[in-house]
Amino acid sequence: MPNAEFRFYEELNDFLPPERRKCRLLYRAADRASVKHAIEALGVPHTEVELILANGESVDFAYTVKEGDVISVYPQFESLDITPVLRVRERSLREPRFIADSHLGALAKKLRMLGFDTRYQNNYTDSEMARISAAERRVVLTRDRDLLMQRVITHGCYIRALDSRQQLAQVLSRLDLYGSIAPFTRCMCCNAMLAPVQKDAVLHRLPPKTAQYYERYWICAGCERVYWEGSHYRRMQQLIGDLGNNGTAGNPED
Numbered sequence: 001m002p003n004a005e006f007r008f009y010e011e012l013n014d015f016l017p018p019e020r021r022k023c024r025l026l027y028r029a030a031d032r033a034s035v036k037h038a039i040e041a042l043g044v045p046h047t048e049v050e051l052i053l054a055n056g057e058s059v060d061f062a063y064t065v066k067e068g069d070v071i072s073v074y075p076q077f078e079s080l081d082i083t084p085v086l087r088v089r090e091r092s093l094r095e096p097r098f099i100a101d102s103h104l105g106a107l108a109k110k111l112r113m114l115g116f117d118t119r120y121q122n123n124y125t126d127s128e129m130a131r132i133s134a135a136e137r138r139v140v141l142t143r144d145r146d147l148l149m150q151r152v153i154t155h156g157c158y159i160r161a162l163d164s165r166q167q168l169a170q171v172l173s174r175l176d177l178y179g180s181i182a183p184f185t186r187c188m189c190c191n192a193m194l195a196p197v198q199k200d201a202v203l204h205r206l207p208p209k210t211a212q213y214y215e216r217y218w219i220c221a222g223c224e225r226v227y228w229e230g231s232h233y234r235r236m237q238q239l240i241g242d243l244g245n246n247g248t249a250g251n252p253e254d
């Protein structure tokens with residue numbers, strides 16, 4: 001059973017017990033254990049890891065831990081772009097799609113409001129979440145680290161904050177999504193796509209004052225909910241403003 005030294009960097013320490021944070025950890029790995037297995041046995045979900053160095057060389061999750069190894073484990077770098085060959089997985093999924101666990105309904109709505117494809121139900125089981133994530137290549141959003149340790153999940157994001165606005169900011173910044181915000185494209189309620197619709201076609205469904213003040217409308221292809229640039233639009237602008245990223249929201253036809 002090889003003895004190796006592990007060091008976890010930055011926020012990966014949050015997954016360790018306090019006395020094990022930010023220090024060298026001696027760890028006796030099982031024979032032929034992969035570095036992925038050892039990292040998770042120490043408490044850190046593999047989805048949170050972006051780079052592993054074994055004795056100074058970058059390795060992938062399948063690397064076998066050897067006697068005397070010095071292993072450094074890093075989360076995603078916020079501002080420093082490391083070359084793709086060093087990463088333990090492909091760069092973020094090309095068009096990010098999400099599946100949010102049952103505690104993250106408010107976050108799911110906000111992601112949809114900004115145009116991001118986000119599956120959410122308040123009764124998904126862990127195995128359903130894992131299966132859908134793998135089949136549809138969706139990033140798992142959760143505060144449950146055991147869920148992120150499931151083998152079939154390749155892309156996940158451990159949500160640290162409790163407040164849904166802070167959660168949204170965390171997801172957008174970790175996956176670098178500020179440039180991909182697309183308002184009025186997706187239904188907050190059911191995640192289906194929105195399409196522009198003539199006012200006349202939905203007039204009978206609008207509150208009287210709404211029809212008076214607004215000209216542009218969208219309808220959900222799934223639940224047929226009607227959207228307009230009223231309170232929804234203001235909430236969305238407020239949300240984006242709160243993220244410290246004024247100016248990203250705009251007319252979807254611009």
Ligand SMILES: [Zn+2]
Binds near residue numbers: 222
């Ligand atoms: Zn809908």
